[in-house]
Structure formats: C-alpha cells, structure tokens
Amino acid sequence: MNRYPLWKYLLIGLLLVVAFLYTLPNFYGEVPAVQVSPLKTTQQADEALLKQAEAAVLAAGVKSDSAFIDGNSVKLRFASADEQIKAKDALQAALGDRNTVALNLLSASPQWLTSIRALPMYLGLDLRGGVHFLLQVDMKAALDKAAIRTQGDIRTELRNGKIRYSRIAREGNQVEVKFSTRDQRDAAIQALSRAYPDLNLTGRDGAEEFSIAVTLKPEAERRIQEFAVKQNIQTLRNRVNELGVAEPVIQQQGVDRVVVQLPGVQDTAKAKDILGRTATLEIRLVDEEGDVNAAAAGQIPFGDELYQSRDGYPILVKKDVVLTGDSITDASPGFDNNNRPAVHINLDGKGARIFKDVTRENVGRRMAILLIEHGQTEVITAPTIQEEIGGGRVQITGMDSPQESSDVALLLRAGALAAPMTIVEERTVGPSMGKENIAKGFNSNKWGFVAVVLFMIFYYRVFGVFSSLALAANGLFLIALLSMLQATLTLPGLAGIALTLGMAIDANVLINERVREELRNGASPQAAIHAGYERAWATILDSNLTTLIAGIALFWLGSGPVRGFAVVLCLGILTSMFSAVTVSRAMVNLTYGRKPRLSKVSI
Amino acid sequence: MIRFFDVDRVIPFMRYGKTTTTISLGTFIFAVWALWAYGLNLGVDFTGGTVMEVSYSQPAQLDQIRGSLESTGFKEVSVQNFGTSRDVLVRLPVSKSANAAQISEQVMATLRANNPDVVLKKVDFVGPQVGKELYDNGALALFVVAVGIMIYLAIRFEWRFAVSGMIANAHDVVIILGMFAFFQWEFTLTVLAGILAILGYSVNESVVVFDRIRENIRKMRKASIPDIIDASITQTFSRTIITHLSTQIVVLAMFFFGGEALHNFALALTIGIMFGIYSSVLVASPLLLMLGVKREHFLREDKPKEGVTADGAQV
Numbered sequence: 001m002n003r004y005p006l007w008k009y010l011l012i013g014l015l016l017v018v019a020f021l022y023t024l025p026n027f028y029g030e031v032p033a034v035q036v037s038p039l040k041t042t043q044q045a046d047e048a049l050l051k052q053a054e055a056a057v058l059a060a061g062v063k064s065d066s067a068f069i070d071g072n073s074v075k076l077r078f079a080s081a082d083e084q085i086k087a088k089d090a091l092q093a094a095l096g097d098r099n100t101v102a103l104n105l106l107s108a109s110p111q112w113l114t115s116i117r118a119l120p121m122y123l124g125l126d127l128r129g130g131v132h133f134l135l136q137v138d139m140k141a142a143l144d145k146a147a148i149r150t151q152g153d154i155r156t157e158l159r160n161g162k163i164r165y166s167r168i169a170r171e172g173n174q175v176e177v178k179f180s181t182r183d184q185r186d187a188a189i190q191a192l193s194r195a196y197p198d199l200n201l202t203g204r205d206g207a208e209e210f211s212i213a214v215t216l217k218p219e220a221e222r223r224i225q226e227f228a229v230k231q232n233i234q235t236l237r238n239r240v241n242e243l244g245v246a247e248p249v250i251q252q253q254g255v256d257r258v259v260v261q262l263p264g265v266q267d268t269a270k271a272k273d274i275l276g277r278t279a280t281l282e283i284r285l286v287d288e289e290g291d292v293n294a295a296a297a298g299q300i301p302f303g304d305e306l307y308q309s310r311d312g313y314p315i316l317v318k319k320d321v322v323l324t325g326d327s328i329t330d331a332s333p334g335f336d337n338n339n340r341p342a343v344h345i346n347l348d349g350k351g352a353r354i355f356k357d358v359t360r361e362n363v364g365r366r367m368a369i370l371l372i373e374h375g376q377t378e379v380i381t382a383p384t385i386q387e388e389i390g391g392g393r394v395q396i397t398g399m400d401s402p403q404e405s406s407d408v409a410l411l412l413r414a415g416a417l418a419a420p421m422t423i424v425e426e427r428t429v430g431p432s433m434g435k436e437n438i439a440k441g442f443n444s445n446k447w448g449f450v451a452v453v454l455f456m457i458f459y460y461r462v463f464g465v466f467s468s469l470a471l472a473a474n475g476l477f478l479i480a481l482l483s484m485l486q487a488t489l490t491l492p493g494l495a496g497i498a499l500t501l502g503m504a505i506d507a508n509v510l511i512n513e514r515v516r517e518e519l520r521n522g523a524s525p526q527a528a529i530h531a532g533y534e535r536a537w538a539t540i541l542d543s544n545l546t547t548l549i550a551g552i553a554l555f556w557l558g559s560g561p562v563r564g565f566a567v568v569l570c571l572g573i574l575t576s577m578f579s580a581v582t583v584s585r586a587m588v589n590l591t592y593g594r595k596p597r598l599s600k601v602s603i
Numbered sequence: 604m605i606r607f608f609d610v611d612r613v614i615p616f617m618r619y620g621k622t623t624t625t626i627s628l629g630t631f632i633f634a635v636w637a638l639w640a641y642g643l644n645l646g647v648d649f650t651g652g653t654v655m656e657v658s659y660s661q662p663a664q665l666d667q668i669r670g671s672l673e674s675t676g677f678k679e680v681s682v683q684n685f686g687t688s689r690d691v692l693v694r695l696p697v698s699k700s701a702n703a704a705q706i707s708e709q710v711m712a713t714l715r716a717n718n719p720d721v722v723l724k725k726v727d728f729v730g731p732q733v734g735k736e737l738y739d740n741g742a743l744a745l746f747v748v749a750v751g752i753m754i755y756l757a758i759r760f761e762w763r764f765a766v767s768g769m770i771a772n773a774h775d776v777v778i779i780l781g782m783f784a785f786f787q788w789e790f791t792l793t794v795l796a797g798i799l800a801i802l803g804y805s806v807n808e809s810v811v812v813f814d815r816i817r818e819n820i821r822k823m824r825k826a827s828i829p830d831i832i833d834a835s836i837t838q839t840f841s842r843t844i845i846t847h848l849s850t851q852i853v854v855l856a857m858f859f860f861g862g863e864a865l866h867n868f869a870l871a872l873t874i875g876i877m878f879g880i881y882s883s884v885l886v887a888s889p890l891l892l893m894l895g896v897k898r899e900h901f902l903r904e905d906k907p908k909e910g911v912t913a914d915g916a917q918v
Contacts, residue, residue: 133704134733268726269708423704424730433656433724440862448856452849459605459845492793495857495865496800499872502853503804506846510811513842539814542759543807549751550803554796557744559737562796569800 037073060090104246129434142419327351352392441494462602490564500572507580634781651734767890805879
C-alpha cells in the first residue's frame with residue numbers, strides 16, 4: 001500500500017533536478033560589467049555597437065571577459081571592479097554622446113544556465129542598494145497649463161475671426177472672455193465651438209458686459225491628465241538615461257503617480273536633482289517701454305512680469321509666451337564665438353516658424369530666455385535680437401560655467417515635464433546596507449533551518465530525517481520558483497522564506513503525529529503510515545488555505561517590500577504542500593514500502 | 604518514541620473555562636487600554652516624515668550631531684543610536700514644504716560638514732498623503748483577511764466555528780497591537796505584514812482543533828459536547844506544541860540574526876505564536892460551547908458524504 005508507481009518517483013526526481021538547475025545561478029555570485037544602450041529608444045543595440053564598444057575598451061588597455069548583446073543593450077563583463085571603472089570611462093568618452101553607459105552587475109553563472117533562462121533571483125532595492133522614488137504628478141498644474149494654452153488659442157481665434165473682445169482672463173483652469181455687445185459674444189461662441197470642440201462655452205449676461213466662461217470638457221480634462229502622466233514618464237525615462245543607470249524601472253502607479261527605481265545609484269542627491277527638476281524654458285519678449293524702477297517699487301505695468309536676471313538686475317518681461325520648452329528638439333552645451341559657455345538649441349518646425357516671425361518683427365528689441373525651476377523663474381539671458389533668426393537654430397549665452405551650460409542643456413534635452421512632480425516617497429538603501437540585509441536574511445534562514453532540522457530529527461528520528469529532507473526540497477522549490485518567475489526578493493521576502501520553512505514543517509508534524517496516533521491505536525506500521533498521510537492531507541489543505549488568504553490580501557494591498565513578503569508567503573505555501581506530502585511520502589515509500597512484514601518504524 | 608505530552612488522559616480544558624475566559628478578558632482589556640492610553644508608535648511608513656540611518660567609523664557624538672542639525676534649522680530632530688554606538692538614526696517629522704524630499708540631502712550635507720566619514724545607509728522618506736494611504740491599505744488588508752478567513756471557516760465548517768475562530772484571532776491581533784502600544788515598539792509596514800501572516804497562521808490552529816471536534820462529534824456518540832471538545836484539544840495538543848515550537852525556532856533565528864529591520868517583525872510573530880496557541884485552545888473552543896454548538900449541526904449534513912475529505916480531516 002505504501003508504494004508509488006515508478007512514474008511518480010521519476011516525476012519527483014525530475015522536478016528536483018529542474019529546481020536544482022534553476023536554483024544554481026544564485027550560488028555563482030555576480031561579476032562587474034558595463035552596459036551600453038542607445039539613448040534613443042528607436043535605436044537598437046546591434047553588432048556595430050558591440051564592435052565599437054569592444055574596440056573602445058581594448059584601446060583603453062582593458063580586456064573584457066565577454067561581450068554580448070542582451071535585449072537593447074551591449075554588455076561587457078570584466079574580471080575586476082577596477083577594470084570595470086576604466087572601461088566605463090573609456091566607453092563614456094567614445095560612445096557616451098549617443099548611448100547610456102552604466103555600471104552593472106551580471107550573474108557569473110555559466111552560459112548554458114543563462115541559455116535555459118536560469119537566472120538568479122531578482123533582488124529588490126533593499127537588498128541590492130539603490131533608490132526608490134514615488135512621484136506625484138500635479139494634475140491641477142497640468143490643467144492650469146492647458147488653460148493657459150486655451151487662453152492663447154482663443155485670442156488667436158478671435159483675432160483671426162476679427163471678433164472684438166474686451167478682455168481675456170484666466171482664473172485657475174477657467175478662462176473668461178468679455179465682450180461689450182451680445183452679438184460679438186454670440187459670434188465668438190459660434191466661432192470657438194467650431195474650432196475647439198473640447199471646450200465648454202457658457203454665455204453669461206452681465207449688466208454692461210457679456211462674457212463666456214470657458215472650461216475644458218471632462219473627457220478632455222481626462223485626456224490631458226493621462227497625457228501629462230505619459231509625457232512625464234517619457235521625460236523621466238530620458239532623464240534617467242542621462243543619469244546612466246543599468247536597470248531602471250519607471251512605471252505609472254495609480255492615476256497620477258510614477259514609480260522610479262534606480263538600482264545601484266549612490267549619488268541620490270544628483271538623481272533627485274535631475275528627476276525632481278521641473279525646469280521649463282520660456283522665450284518671451286522684454287518690455288522695453290516699461291519703467292523698471294517703478295516696477296521694482298511695485299507698479300508693474302499691465303501684461304508684464306518682473307524678474308531678476310542672473311546678474312541681479314530687475315527686468316520687465318511680457319506675460320505672453322513666444323515659445324516654450326516643448327518646441328525644443330535638441331540642446332547641447334558648447335561655446336559661443338567669444339568662447340563663453342553657451343547652449344545650442346534646435347527648435348521643431350512650428351517653433352522655428354514662430355521664432356522666425358517673432359525675431360523678424362522685433363529686430364533691435366530684446367528677448368528674454370527664462371528658466372523656470374522649482375517654481376522660481378530666472379532670466380538666463382536677455383540678448384538683443386540682431387536679425388531674423390530662421391532655421392530653428394538658437395544659441396543661448398549667459399551661463400556661468402561650462403558645467404552649468406551642460407546642466408541646462410541636459411535639462412532642456414531631456415524635455416519638459418507636462419506638469420510638475422513632487423517626490424512623495426523615497427526609499428534609499430546604501431550598497432553596504434543591501435549586502436548586510438542579504439547576510440542577515442540568509443543567516444536567519446540558515447540557523448532557522450538548522451535548528452528545525454535538529455529538532456525534527458531528535459523528536460521524530462527517521463521520520464524526522466524525511467521531514468527535514470522534504471523541508472530542504474521545499475526550500476529548493478521555493479528558490480527555484482522565485483528565480484524562474486523573477487519575482488522581486490526583498491528583506492521581508494527573505495524573512496518570508498524563513499517563516500514559510502517554519503510553517504511548512506507543520507504539514508510534516510501533522511502527518512507524523514497522525515502516524516504515531518494510528519500506531520498507538522494498534523494499526524500495523526504500514527497501515528499507520530498510509531492512514532497518517534491520507535488523513536492529514538485535508539487538514540494540511542485547510543490550514544494552508546487560511547494562510548494563503550492572508551498572503552493574497554497582502555499581495556493585493558501591500559506595496560514594495562511587503563509585496564515581496566506576500567509573494568514568498570503564497571509561493572511557499574504551494575511548494576510546502578507539495579514537498580511535505582509528496583516528496584516526504586516518496587522517501588517513506590522507498591524506505592519502508594517494500595517491506596511487507598514491517599514490524600517497527602522509527603518515528 | 605519521544606513524547607512531550609501524555610495524550611492518554613484527557614485534560615479537562617473546558618472545566619477551566621471560567622478561569623481562562625477571565626485571563627483572556629483581562630489581557631484583552633489590558634491591550635485595549637494600552638492602545639487607548641499609549642497609542643501605537645507608528646513608524647514613518649504610516650505617519651510620514653524622514654528617517655535616516657547613517658554610520659560612522661568611530662562611536663558617534665550624538666549631542667554634537669543633534670546640535671549641528673538643530674542649528675541648521677531642523678528643530679524637531681531626533682537623533683539616537685541604532686544597534687551599535689557607531690550607527691545613528693535621525694528622524695524628522697513630516698514637513699509641509701514642497702521639496703520635503705530634499706531634507707535628507709540637507710541633513711547629509713550638515714553631517715558631512717561635521718564629520719566627512721559619515722556613510723548614508725538608508726533613507727525612508729514618506730509624504731503625509733502616502734503615509735495615510737499605507738495606513739488605510741493596512742487597515743483594509745486586516746479587514747479583508749479577517750472576513751476572508753471567516754467566510755472560509757463558515758463554508759468549511761459552520762458559522763459558529765467561523766465566529767469563534769475569528770473572535771479568538773481578533774483577540775490575538777488586539778493583544779499584539781496592545782503589546783506594541785504598551786512597550787512603544789515601532790509599528791512598521793513589515794510588522795503589519797507579520798501580523799497578517801500570523802492571523803492566517805493561527806487560524807490553522809483553530810482549524811485543526813475544529814476538524815478534530817467535528818470528527819469526534821461523529822465518533823463519540825455518547826459523550827457530551829464539553830467532553831468532546833476536551834478530548835479533541837487533548838488529542839491535537841502534541842501537534843499544536845510541536846508545530847508552534849518549530850515555527851518559533853525559526854522566528855527566534857530571525858530575531859537574533861535578522862538585524863534591526865526584522866526585529867519587530869519577529870517580535871510580532873512571537874507574540875502571535877504564543878497567543879495563537881492559547882487562543883485557539885482556550886478562547887475559540889469555549890466560545891464554540893457558548894455559541895451553542897450541537898451534535899445535530901454536523902450529523903445532519905454529513906450523512907451523504909463519503910471519502911477522506913468529506914469526513915473531515917483528522918489529526
């Protein structure tokens with residue numbers, strides 16, 4: 001009665017072998033590597049890039065152990081961290097202008113393991129070190145920005161339609177247009193509703209004024225918000241690429257949040273600076289007629305704003321925005337003819353056209369270039385327009401240093417955010433802390449396992465050995481599953497492995513106790529083993545299911561490291577049910593099953 | 604065969620019902636009082652704020668660190684040792700300013716200016732909104748798990764079992780929370796995860812006892828319900844102790860080797876395991892009796908079923 005058919009043994013053996021194979025990569029450790037990926041997402045890492053990278057590294061006198069294309073990047077492994085750094089510098093110099101060059105760690109497991117997709121477990125940031133940011137997109141600002149655009153659109157539309165209006169004002173995300181006659185107002189509503197179907201236009205009759213309250217339709221608002229998040233994610237991706245991080249994660253979370261994870265990043269200040277910046281560039285005209293001194297005293301002319309220039313002089317700038325950073329297609333640091341630091345900007349077609357018109361109409365006047373960062377506006381430079389500038393190539397001077405011009409260029413190139421973002425959560429784990437956490441989690445598991453095994457063998461003798469081996473198999477299955485699924489392993493996850501090992505033994509205790517009880521009740525050893533396993537099964541199922549309910553709820557509602565715990569808990573319950581019942585039974589059957597006249601079992 | 608427990612003699616657990624109920628009620632009231640009087644020492648995960656772990660190569664001068672941070676403008680800073688005398692934990696309350704995320708950078712800059720060999724080990728910054736969401740989600744998770752388990756028990760057994768099992772486990776959770784409040788141990792997300800896991804785990808215990816009660820109701824036709832419950836608890840007692848002991852061994856390993864991060868997690872599990880034994884044996888079962896569980900509740904429905912699972916698991 002205690003015999004498995006051959007196929008069952010083979011199946012268990014096969015599963016153990018597979019689990020062992022997929023657990024293996026975890027023992028090989030990691031080797032330093034450098035990864036080169038093209039900046040533009042449209043570009044693929046190809047053989048040409050691989051050859052260039054190898055050549056660049058060789059030229060620097062470093063030999064890579066292996067170089068290969070993996071996904072959308074070229075990866076090169078090195079024997080030591082020294083060589084890795086040297087190679088990174090060489091690659092940065094040779095390929096850095098079009099590619100992201102980042103330090104990385106690659107699994108040291110042999111090629112044949114990688115080729116069957118046996119990878120080490122994917123470690124969470126608390127184990128490998130790095131930064132986790134949760135960014136909140138300011139939706140109100142996105143809508144306000146849209147209202148500003150609407151304001152401009154209305155002005156243009158009314159002008160083109162030759163409809164006279166007395167005033168266009170904006171309050172938050174609502175725009176109000178005033179007219180002196182009802183006919184003008186009605187004509188405007190007609191023209192605007194034809195041109196902009198996204199707008200809600202409500203006519204209002206005042207005592208002497210007729211006005212339209214303009215808001216965006218709800219679906220348009222929703223579209224703008226969705227677009228704002230998408231655009232911000234794209235911008236973040238560009239900025240992160242500039243930072244040179246090996247395996248960044250940038251994902252939308254919920255309606256208005258973005259998660260950014262940067263494994264291995266140590267300079268969090270720089271990362272935060274670049275990510276958190278909401279730099280936008282605006283080009284506006286300087287109001288030459290306005291009285292700067294009066295404005296400084298508080299009398300700012302209508303339609304103007306007062307700002308400080310870099311040198312500390314007040315400057316009056318018109319509120320109307322000629323161009324925003326959205327029109328910028330490329331920006332690079334460099335020098336002007338007088339060898340002062342400058343940023344060279346390329347504008348897109350529409351931007352170039354507008355820029356050409358504005359410069360033609362305003363020769364001899366000054367134009368201000370404003371950088372808006374952290375809600376503060378600064379006039380970088382306010383050059384006089386010498387001539388019409390066509391072709392969309394603009395040069396901005398007025399930087400203090402080459403470093404600054406390259407920072408400004410980076411920000412401009414990385415694109416503008418559709419709406420400002422604030423960091424609402426940060427979790428930074430230093431690299432040494434990550435290693436410590438791994439060691440602590442590993443030690444908890446090791447000593448917990450050893451103690452449980454000793455106890456089980458002491459209490460249940462041979463059956464204790466079976467239970468312990470089943471427990472080891474459980475550990476093997478769990479790690480193999482985690483490696484295969486590439487689920488994120490966190491420190492609570494490591495604790496979860498230990499906890500599931502402690503809880504998994506419950507199944508074997510249930511079985512062993514049941515077998516003992518059957519023996520006490522006078523059953524023959526074979527019958528007792530059989531009944532013990534059969535009858536304990538339902539209880540094992542029941543008791544594990546309740547823990548599974550808790551695990552699923554945790555996965556659903558948990559975040560970050562807690563979710564890692566939940567994954568391990570759920571998977572551990574599944575593997576333990578298999579190993580505690582089937583694997584231990586196989587061992588029992590192999591040992592005792594063939595002896596028909598078994599008179600005694602060690603339990 | 605080593606046996607810790609002599610299971611041949613039935614222990615009259617139910618006779619102690621009054622005593623145990625009094626003890627339970629006492630601890631429960633104490634826990635509720637501690638929660639009310641002290642409140643949970645909620646970690647940064649739930650309150651929002653900034654917590655930084657830094658380490659020095661020499662024992663850290665806490666007063667000096669505190670002084671320099673206060674003079675930089677961090678008025679409500681808390682600076683304390685953490686683990687060793689070289690490790691320092693800096694806590695800052697939640698800030699209203701827009702770039703609260705920059706606080707950690709400013710703190711690090713101040714510390715570096717003081718002593719360049721300071722190393723940043725960890726930063727947790729949680730905005731107030733995120734903290735509130737984590738709190739709400741945690742409470743929701745607790746609720747979902749409790750209801751999920753109750754539904755499961757009601758389907759698998761009977762509503763009386765579901766109710767008494769759940770009260771017993773709610774009792775455990777309240778006691779864990781009460782202990783955390785009384786000793787002002789920090790209550791973090793990880794601790795919450797531990798409590799949820801223990802909720803699932805200690806229901807096992809009740810399930811095993813209930814399984815046996817159900818089985819014995821059928822077997823012991825002449826015995827009274829209290830006798831059946833006593834016999835069931837006695838028969839499963841050995842397994843109860845062994846299982847919890849092995850889980851506790853692992854939790855102890857976590858407590859001693861897991862470092863600060865897992866310290867409170869292991870504590871929550873330990874309290875949960877201890878009270879899990881107690882409550883499933885001495886709270887859930889008397890409650891079952893009080894709710895008026897009867898033989899008929901099981902005999903009726905079980906007649907047509909056959910096979911191992913239908914006749915209930917037995918241990």
